[in-house]
Structure formats: C-alpha cells, structure tokens
Amino acid sequence: xxxxxxxxxxxxxxxxxxxxVPDWMAPYLPIAVVAALDAVFGGLRxxxxxxxxxxxxxxxxxxxxxxxAFIVFLGDQLGVGSQLSTxxxxxxxxxxFGNVAAIRRHIFKA
Amino acid sequence: xxxxxxxxxxxxxxxxxxxGPDRTEPTSPSDQVADPPPPAGVPAARAxxxxxxxxxxxxxxxxxxxxxxxxxxRRTAAGDTLATVRPDDLVQxxxxxxxxxxxxxxxxxxxxxxxxRLRSAGASSAAALEEAQRRAEALGILTGxxxxxxxxxxxxxxxxxxxxxxxxxxxxxxxLRNAGAEAFSVGPVRIGxxxxxxxxxxxVSVDGTLLESPYVIEAIGDPPTLSAALAIPGGVVxxxxxxxxxxxxxxVDDLTIEVLRPARAPLYARPAG
Numbered sequence: 001x002x003x004x005x006x007x008x009x010x011x012x013x014x015x016x017x018x019x020x021v022p023d024w025m026a027p028y029l030p031i032a033v034v035a036a037l038d039a040v041f042g043g044l045r046x047x048x049x050x051x052x053x054x055x056x057x058x059x060x061x062x063x064x065x066x067x068x069a070f071i072v073f074l075g076d077q078l079g080v081g082s083q084l085s086t087x088x089x090x091x092x093x094x095x096x097f098g099n100v101a102a103i104r105r106h107i108f109k110a
Numbered sequence: 111x112x113x114x115x116x117x118x119x120x121x122x123x124x125x126x127x128x129x130g131p132d133r134t135e136p137t138s139p140s141d142q143v144a145d146p147p148p149p150a151g152v153p154a155a156r157a158x159x160x161x162x163x164x165x166x167x168x169x170x171x172x173x174x175x176x177x178x179x180x181x182x183x184r185r186t187a188a189g190d191t192l193a194t195v196r197p198d199d200l201v202q203x204x205x206x207x208x209x210x211x212x213x214x215x216x217x218x219x220x221x222x223x224x225x226x227r228l229r230s231a232g233a234s235s236a237a238a239l240e241e242a243q244r245r246a247e248a249l250g251i252l253t254g255x256x257x258x259x260x261x262x263x264x265x266x267x268x269x270x271x272x273x274x275x276x277x278x279x280x281x282x283x284x285x286l287r288n289a290g291a292e293a294f295s296v297g298p299v300r301i302g303x304x305x306x307x308x309x310x311x312x313x314v315s316v317d318g319t320l321l322e323s324p325y326v327i328e329a330i331g332d333p334p335t336l337s338a339a340l341a342i343p344g345g346v347v348x349x350x351x352x353x354x355x356x357x358x359x360x361x362v363d364d365l366t367i368e369v370l371r372p373a374r375a376p377l378y379a380r381p382a383g
Contacts, residue, residue, distance in 0.1 A: 006169035010176025018184055026185075027196060033182050036175040043168075054164035061171045081196050 003043075027076065028069040031085055035068035036061060038092045041099040048106040068092070251293055254300040254371035258293035262330035262365040263337060266358045269323040272312025273354040279314055280307045282327055282346050289339035291331035293367050297321045300369040311353075323355075333361035 021029055039061040046052040068088050075084030104110070192200070250256035265282065267274065283294055283301060294301035299316050309315040314325070329336060337359050340346045350357040 002165060002169050003172045006172040007176040010173035010178075011180045012176075013173070014177040014180025015184065018181070021181060021185060029178060029185075030182050033175065033178045036171075036178065040172065040175060054161075054168050058164070058167050058171060061175075076196060079198065082199060 003040075007040075027081065027085070028072055031068045031072050031088055032065045034089055034092045034096075035064040038095050038099070039064045041096050041103070045099045045102045045106075048103055252303075253373065254293065254302040255373045257366065257368050257370065258330050259364070259366045260292075260330045261333055261361075261363050262291065262293075262328065263333050263340075264360045264362050264365065265327040265329070265340070266360070267323070267325045267327070267350055267355050268358075269312070269325070269353075269355040271354050272323070274314070274323075274325075274350060275311040275353065276307035276309055276314045276316075278346070278349055278353055278355075279316070279321075279325060279327070281349060282340070285339050285346050286327075286329045286331065286336055289331065289336050291329040291336055293330045295328045295367045295369050297325060297327075298369060300367065300371045302371045304374075328362075328365055328367055330365055330367060333363075337361060 039057065042060060043052060043057040046057070071088050072081060072085045075081040078084075192203075195203070247256060251258050263286075267279070267282075279296065283296065283305075286294060296305075296316050297319070299305070299319050299321075301316075305317050307314060307316050308318070309320070314321045340357075340359055347357050347359070
C-alpha cells in the first residue's frame with residue numbers, strides 16, 4: 001500500500017519538477033525504468049505469494065537497474081548499444097509478462 | 111528465515127524454478143524475480159513484519175521508479191527523441207537524410223530541365239504556328255481564297271455600245287498588277303493566278319462568268335500609284351476611250367473585296383525539298 005502511494009508521489013514529483021535529464025544519462029533512463037518495473041512486478045508477485053522480502057526487493061531493484069544500465073553502457077562501448085538495449089527490453093518484457101501472469105492467477109484465480 | 115535471503119547472496123533474478131504447489135502451469139524460470147520461494151512454512155511469518163527502515167527504502171525505490179517513469183514519459187512526449195539517440199544512430203539518420211536530399215535535388219534538376227524543354231518547345235511551336243498563319247494569310251490574299259481589305263481604287267468602265275473587247279479588261283488588270291495591286295475583283299469575280307478573260311466585245315466573260323456593262327474593277331494597292339499607272343498616255347484610260355467606252359477611276363481609302371475563289375490543290379506540283 002505504502003509502495004503504491006510512494007509510486008504515485010514519485011510520478012507527481014516527476015511531473016511537477018520535470019528536471020532535465022543529463023545527457024550522459026539519457027540512453028540509460030528508459031532501460032533503467034523498465035528494469036525497475038520488472039523488479040516492482042516481481043515484488044508484487046512475491047507479495048501476493050506471501051513471500052515478499054523487502055531486502056530482496058531492494059537488492060533486486062537496485063541490481064536490475066544497475067545491470068540493465070551497465071549492459072546498455074557496455075553495448076554502447078562495443079558499438080552494439082541499440083541492439084543490446086533492444087535485447088534487454090525484450091528480456092525484461094518477457095519477465096514482466098511472466099510476473100503479471102502470476103499476479104493475474106492470484107487475483108482472478110485463472 | 112531463509113539464510114539464503116538473509117545473506118543476500120541470492121541474485122534477484124536467479125533462474126530458480128519454483129517448486130511451489132500453487133503453480134498450475136509451467137512458467138519460465140525467469141519470471142520469479144524478486145523473491146524465490148523459501149522453504150514452505152516460513153514466508154507468512156517473515157512477510158508479516160517488515161521493519162520501518164525497509165518500508166522507507168521500498169517506498170523510496172517505488173518513488174524513484176515513479177519519478178523515472180514520469181520523467182521518461184515527459185521526455186518522449188516532448189518529441190525530443192533525437193536527443194536520446196546514440197551518436198552512431200545519429201550518423202546513420204543523417205546519412206539517410208543526406209541521401210534523400212540528394213535524390214530530391216536530382217529530381218528537382220530533372221523536373222526543371224523538363225520544364226525548360228517544354229517551355230522552349232511551346233514557345234518555338236507557337237512562333238512556328240504564328241509564322242505559318244501569316245504565310246497562309248499572305249498566300250490566301252494572293253490566290254484569292256480570303257477576303258482582302260485596304261486602300262485601293264474602284265474603276266468603273268461603261269460600255270454602252272458594246273465595243274470594249276476582253277483584251278482591254280485584261281490590260282487593266284495587268285496594268286494594275288504591274289503597279290503593285292495585291293487583290294482584284296472584276297464584277298462578281300475574284301481575280302487569281304489562273305483567271306482568264308474570254309468572249310468578244312460586248313459579251314466579255316471572265317473565268318466563265320459573263321460580265322455586264324458597266325464593268326466594276328476593284329483593286330487593293332497604293333491608290334495614287336494605281337491611278338497614275340492607268341492614266342499614263344497611251345495606257346488603259348486612252349485605250350478604253352479609243353474603244354468607245356468611258357472609264358472612271360476612284361481612289362478609295364477603305365476597300366473590301368469580299369468575293370472569293372475556291373482554293374485549288376495543285377494536281378502535279380509538289381513542294382520540293
């Protein structure tokens with residue numbers, strides 16, 4: 001509950017403040033957002049499973065974001081940045097779908 | 111408490127197929143993200159008492175996510191997508207744009223050339239048409255297929271005694287032509303290249319049409335010149351008077367010759383060259 005509240009607060013803060021993203025960060029922000037989304041859905045699923053652990057959530061969140069950004073950074077250095085970021089988005093998208101499927105089974109029993 | 115969780119060694123996205131009994135369909139190992147299931151019986155107790163600090167951290171992370179989402183959505187909505195593109199992609203986009211620009215420039219060049227060509231062709235064909243029309247008019251006046259208008263003379267020859275022969279009328283026409291007349295009519299007949307006077311005195315016919323006295327001859331040309339040509343001593347005027355007729359030459363400023371000759375296509379001659 002408080003997490004959802006914090007999410008809303010964050011969105012409102014982002015809209016109200018709307019700071020400019022530094023250029024070096026621009027390519028990594030979308031990937032980081034998707035990675036964080038993946039972590040949040042995983043956490044929500046764990047919550048519904050009754051096995052939510054805040055510590056695991058925090059670590060997975062941070063690690064997801066960092067690893068995703070790092071992969072994209074590495075791709076940029078290797079000259080395959082756009083392809084690798086596509087790959088990251090695809091993988092994270094599949095995981096988000098899996099988590100959402102599990103959440104759906106919990107909520108709708110179907 | 112699972113020691114694995116406490117130690118934080120478990121990678122958050124470890125491929126750890128959950129053996130949970132509640133799973134009714136097989137799922138990909140990767141869809142278990144944040145929390146691999148601990149041994150049965152443990153989770154309920156642990157999940158029920160999160161400390162305030164972890165709550166705050168979780169809330170903070172969620173807020174960061176929301177912040178990031180809002181930021182990215184705003185950036186995307188602002189349409190400033192090129193700013194986020196990598197330099198390599200930018201170079202590629204630029205290449206594509208330059209190629210497209212080259213193609214469009216070549217197209218412009220081609221179309222401009224075509225336009226110029228068509229314009230000059232149109233201008234020259236218009237000029238040719240005008241020239242042809244001018245020539246057709248000049249020839250039409252000469253052959254008598256178009257009406258003619260201009261200053262000239264009207265000659266009236268009265269022959270009450272029927273003593274003026276066709277040669278005199280022919281002399282009149284030839285004298286007028288020598289003096290530069292450009293279009294003639296004798297009575298109801300337009301004179302052309304192949305006109306012929308026939309008959310005898312008192313019954314003169316031209317091109318098969320019988321003329322009746324008084325004969326009216328109209329000619330377009332310079333009136334004083336034509337009058338002078340007719341009036342020279344021993345000329346037409348004298349001849350007519352000697353033949354017993356009377357002749358009257360009238361200079362007219364605006365003469366119109368309406369009668370026409372049918373156009374005749376040459377039977378044997380063809381344009382050479």
